[in-house]
Amino acid sequence: MRGSILGIILGMALVTFLPRFLPMALLSKWVLPEKVEMGLSYIPVAILATIVFPALFSDGARIGIYPQYLLTAFAIFIFAWKIKSLWGSVVLGMLIYWLLGFVI
Amino acid sequence: MNRSPFKEGVKAALPIVLGYLPVGLTFGMLARQVGLTSSEVALMSLFVYAGASQFLAIEMISRGMAGLSIILATFFINLRHLLMSSNLSLYFKNTRFLILGLLSAQLTDESYAVAISKLPEIENRPPYLFGLQVTSQLAWIGGSVAGTFVSSLAKGTEWGFPFALPALFICLLVLQIKSLRHLWVMVMAGIFSLFFKWALPGNWYILVTALLASGIGILIETARRGQ
Numbered sequence: 001m002r003g004s005i006l007g008i009i010l011g012m013a014l015v016t017f018l019p020r021f022l023p024m025a026l027l028s029k030w031v032l033p034e035k036v037e038m039g040l041s042y043i044p045v046a047i048l049a050t051i052v053f054p055a056l057f058s059d060g061a062r063i064g065i066y067p068q069y070l071l072t073a074f075a076i077f078i079f080a081w082k083i084k085s086l087w088g089s090v091v092l093g094m095l096i097y098w099l100l101g102f103v104i
Numbered sequence: 105m106n107r108s109p110f111k112e113g114v115k116a117a118l119p120i121v122l123g124y125l126p127v128g129l130t131f132g133m134l135a136r137q138v139g140l141t142s143s144e145v146a147l148m149s150l151f152v153y154a155g156a157s158q159f160l161a162i163e164m165i166s167r168g169m170a171g172l173s174i175i176l177a178t179f180f181i182n183l184r185h186l187l188m189s190s191n192l193s194l195y196f197k198n199t200r201f202l203i204l205g206l207l208s209a210q211l212t213d214e215s216y217a218v219a220i221s222k223l224p225e226i227e228n229r230p231p232y233l234f235g236l237q238v239t240s241q242l243a244w245i246g247g248s249v250a251g252t253f254v255s256s257l258a259k260g261t262e263w264g265f266p267f268a269l270p271a272l273f274i275c276l277l278v279l280q281i282k283s284l285r286h287l288w289v290m291v292m293a294g295i296f297s298l299f300f301k302w303a304l305p306g307n308w309y310i311l312v313t314a315l316l317a318s319g320i321g322i323l324i325e326t327a328r329r330g331q
Contacts, residue, residue, distance in 0.1 A: 093271025094264025
C-alpha cells in the first residue's frame with residue numbers, strides 16, 4: 001500500500017462522508033419550516049428526473065441520440081408505469097437493450 | 105413475508121446488486137490497469153464508495169495529477185448527496201447520531217432512490233436501510249475487487265448490463281410520480297437538467313436542477329392550497 005494512494009483514499013473518504021452525513025445528522029434533530037418540508041418532498045422526483053433525462057441522451061460519455069438507449073428507455077417507462085416492478089424493469093431493460101444491439 | 109427489517113432491506117437491494125456488480129467489475133479492471141493493487145481498490149470501495157468519483161480518481165491518478173485536485177473534484181461531485189441526505193433526515197428523526205453516521209456513510213444515488221420508493225417500510229427503521237445499503241456496498245466492493253483479478257481478458261460488461269442501472273432509475277422515477285404535481289416537477293426537472301448539464305461544469309446541474317424543480321413544486325402546491 002503506497003502512502004500517496006492511501007492519502008488520496010482518506011481525503012476522498014472525508015469529503016464524500018460530510019455531504020452524506022451532515023444534513024441527516026443536523027436536520028433530523030430540527031423541526032423544519034413547512035415550506036422546507038414541502039420542498040424536500042419533491043426532491044426525490046426532481047433528483048431522479050435529473051439523473052434519468054440527461055442519461056437518455058448520452059451513451060455514458062458523449063451527448064447525442066442513441067436509438068438503442070432511447071428505445072429501451074421508452075419501453076421501460078411504459079413497463080414501469082403499468083407493472084411497477086423494480087426487478088422486472090431491470091431484467092427487461094437488460095434484455096431489450098441486448099436484443100436491440102443485434103438490430104441497430 | 106420476512107419479519108426482520110434487516111432481511112427485508114437485503115431483499116430490496118437485489119436490483120442494485122445486479123447493477124453494481126458489472127460496474128464494480130469494470131472499475132476494478134481499470135484501476136488494475138492504472139496500477140492500483142487489489143487492497144487499494146478494496147480500501148477505496150470501502151471508504152469512498154462513490155462510483156463516479158472513483159472512476160474519476162483512477163483517471164486522474166493515471167495522469168499523475170495531484171492528490172488535492174482529486175479530493176477537490178470528489179467533493180464537488182458528491183455535493184448532490186446533501187439533498188438526498190436532507191430528504192432522508194425526515195424519516196430518521198429518532199435515530200441516534202452514531203447510527204445516522206453509519207447509515208449516511210453508505211448513502212448512494214441508487215440506495216437513496218430505492219429507500220424512498222419503500223417509504224412506509226424504512227421510516228424510523230435503521231436496520232432496513234442498513235440491510236439495503238450494506239448489501240449494495242458489498243456488491244460494489246466484491247465487484248471491484250473481483251475486477252482486479254479479471255485483468256482485461258473478459259470484456260465481460262456487455263450483454264444487457266449497460267442498461268441495468270438506467271432501467272433501475274427509470275422505474276424508480278416512475279414510482280415517484282404520485283400526483284399531477286409530481287409529474288410537472290418531473291417534466292420541469294427533465295428540461296432544466298438537459299439545459300444545465302450543457303450550461304454548467306461538472307455535476308453542478310444535479311444540485312441546481314433539483315433545487316429549482318422542487319421550488320416549482322412548492323409554488324404549485326402553495327398556489328393550489330391558496331385557491
